[in-house]
Amino acid sequence: xxxxxxxxxxxxxxxxxxxxxxxxxxxxxxxxxxxxxxxxxxxxxxxxxxxxxxxxxxxxxxxxxxxxxxxxxxxxxxxxxxxxxxxxxxxxxxxxxxxxxxxxxxxxxxxxxxxxxxxxxxxxxxxxxxxxxxxxxxxxxxxxxxxxxxxxxxxxxxxxxxxxxxxxxxxxxxxxxxxxxxxxxxxxxxxxxxxxxxxxxxxxxxxxxxxxxxxxxxxxxxxxxxxxxxxxxxxxxxxxxxxxxxxxxxxxxxxxxxxxxxxxxxxxxxxxxxxxxxxxxxxxxxxxxxxxxxxxxxxxxxxxxxxxxxxxxxxxxxxxxxxxxxxxxxxxxxxxxxxxxxxxxxxxxxxxxxxxxxxxxxxxxxxxxxxxxxxxxxxxxxxxxxxxxxxxxxxxxxxxxxxxxxxxxxxxxxxxxxxxxxxxxxxx
Amino acid sequence: xxxxxxxxxxxxxxxxxxxxxxxxxxxxxxxxxxxxxxxxxxxxxxxxxxxxxxxxxxxxxxxxxxxxxxxxxxxxxxxxxxxxxxxxxxxxxxxxxxxxxxxxxxxxxxxxxxxxxxxxxxxxxxxxxxxxxxxxxxxxxxxxxxxxxxxxxxxxx
Numbered sequence: 001x002x003x004x005x006x007x008x009x010x011x012x013x014x015x016x017x018x019x020x021x022x023x024x025x026x027x028x029x030x031x032x033x034x035x036x037x038x039x040x041x042x043x044x045x046x047x048x049x050x051x052x053x054x055x056x057x058x059x060x061x062x063x064x065x066x067x068x069x070x071x072x073x074x075x076x077x078x079x080x081x082x083x084x085x086x087x088x089x090x091x092x093x094x095x096x097x098x099x100x101x102x103x104x105x106x107x108x109x110x111x112x113x114x115x116x117x118x119x120x121x122x123x124x125x126x127x128x129x130x131x132x133x134x135x136x137x138x139x140x141x142x143x144x145x146x147x148x149x150x151x152x153x154x155x156x157x158x159x160x161x162x163x164x165x166x167x168x169x170x171x172x173x174x175x176x177x178x179x180x181x182x183x184x185x186x187x188x189x190x191x192x193x194x195x196x197x198x199x200x201x202x203x204x205x206x207x208x209x210x211x212x213x214x215x216x217x218x219x220x221x222x223x224x225x226x227x228x229x230x231x232x233x234x235x236x237x238x239x240x241x242x243x244x245x246x247x248x249x250x251x252x253x254x255x256x257x258x259x260x261x262x263x264x265x266x267x268x269x270x271x272x273x274x275x276x277x278x279x280x281x282x283x284x285x286x287x288x289x290x291x292x293x294x295x296x297x298x299x300x301x302x303x304x305x306x307x308x309x310x311x312x313x314x315x316x317x318x319x320x321x322x323x324x325x326x327x328x329x330x331x332x333x334x335x336x337x338x339x340x341x342x343x344x345x346x347x348x349x350x351x352x353x354x355x356x357x358x359x360x361x362x363x364x365x366x367x368x369x370x371x372x373x374x375x376x377x378x379x380x381x382x383x384x385x386x387x388x389x390x391x392x393x394x395x396x397x398x399x400x401x402x403x404x405x406x407x408x409x410x411x412x413x414x415x416x417x418x419x420x421x422x423x424x425x426x427x428x
Numbered sequence: 429x430x431x432x433x434x435x436x437x438x439x440x441x442x443x444x445x446x447x448x449x450x451x452x453x454x455x456x457x458x459x460x461x462x463x464x465x466x467x468x469x470x471x472x473x474x475x476x477x478x479x480x481x482x483x484x485x486x487x488x489x490x491x492x493x494x495x496x497x498x499x500x501x502x503x504x505x506x507x508x509x510x511x512x513x514x515x516x517x518x519x520x521x522x523x524x525x526x527x528x529x530x531x532x533x534x535x536x537x538x539x540x541x542x543x544x545x546x547x548x549x550x551x552x553x554x555x556x557x558x559x560x561x562x563x564x565x566x567x568x569x570x571x572x573x574x575x576x577x578x579x580x581x582x583x584x585x
Contacts (some may be wrong), residue, residue, distance in 0.1 A: 093514055168444075218515055250517070335517075
């Protein structure tokens, strides 16, 4: 299988065409065929869910939960409104893949959401789009208008007698809204504070109605799976890790950007595609799955393949597929300080361990960075981390702790040097 | 308080949600109000709340929770620079220094002539194109260099 070419790409294949985002490009290459077939054949929802299960598609937003299984939780026969929601609130530092799907293949996401709506018995769908990408909010609304004009949305879609509508909802700056229940609160016009689970969104979601929430890349993969078959998708990747996946690579590489490659591709190959570590430098550390994923040292990373299971086994997570590359000039104390500030800033304030704890973590890392650290600070960071994890409603608290524990574990000498010598070990 | 054009835009947003859930349009309505008036005063927030038949306190909660709303006047050009880790690795610190030196202000400050406000932002979801900044909340400028920043700022009338 060739890497990063249209043949192996589920979502970004339109980039090989002159006008990648247009409805004409999409339909000329098999777009909306899966939807047409489902509506013409009146394919049972169970059959679609079975195909998605066969594909081993796992949630692309970070958690990696099997999509087919999630879909099977939706009580599609419950009467009344039900919703499908797309999570395009992409704000995990290092992640910028969903934005490219919105820019370069908006119709595949629309088709995926319509098929999801059909399968899940939904009456309407919303795509929650990250506040900072207003231009993509507008362009996706234009794509929706095209799909509506072509008869893919609205009432009696393609003469099937089935009605379904899609809408875009624009966020306005809150990382926490990427958490699915915070997103629902925000969609209802409230502060984005996560809800207690259970009940899960499948039983109590948007406006208290059954709701299924999936990531942008997940939903955009659905038409490909139904057109080519779940087995073909599975075979793009590896067992339990079906498909290709977009990896967003940033930091100290020569060619940062998105690379859609099969799950299970060695990290070393992705690094090479991205032009290698920036010229004249050597790899020091990698955060393999967005800022919440524990950092891994270069030697560990160079031996890893990029799939959910391999990275989990190495003590980190594939997350959203955001690969942040750091070379030998990076002060790990400074890098952690910036990440810790982010979680402190973005904690929604609802749970005390997270609201207070993220502030404590940041202030301690900050004072170490400033040369005012104390010998007991490293143990204190670990102790505070243990008291946040597992004691909050959502995962943001744990996301704040993951970087702290892993940075201190793998680069302890740098932290100790900062505390003892009040200056950085790294020359930069 | 808002022009018919702004109200028409808000009405388009309201139409996306079930009639009994007009409150879902509050984020967009506040955005539209802010685009017209430059920032969100207490009166503006109350006006939007009344327009959507929701309690004023619920609209304040939204306006204060999301960080792209401005609850005090800002310069004609609000520049929000992402300084998060991927952008930092790609040189955001140098961009911050250059912007601050050129404008003579720090983060969260506005130039005396009311032309520029500088803010530090969190991840904007375009890290591969960093360093980057957001202009007046809606336009992203990517691949910034110290040289390109000078021109970018000068070109903002």
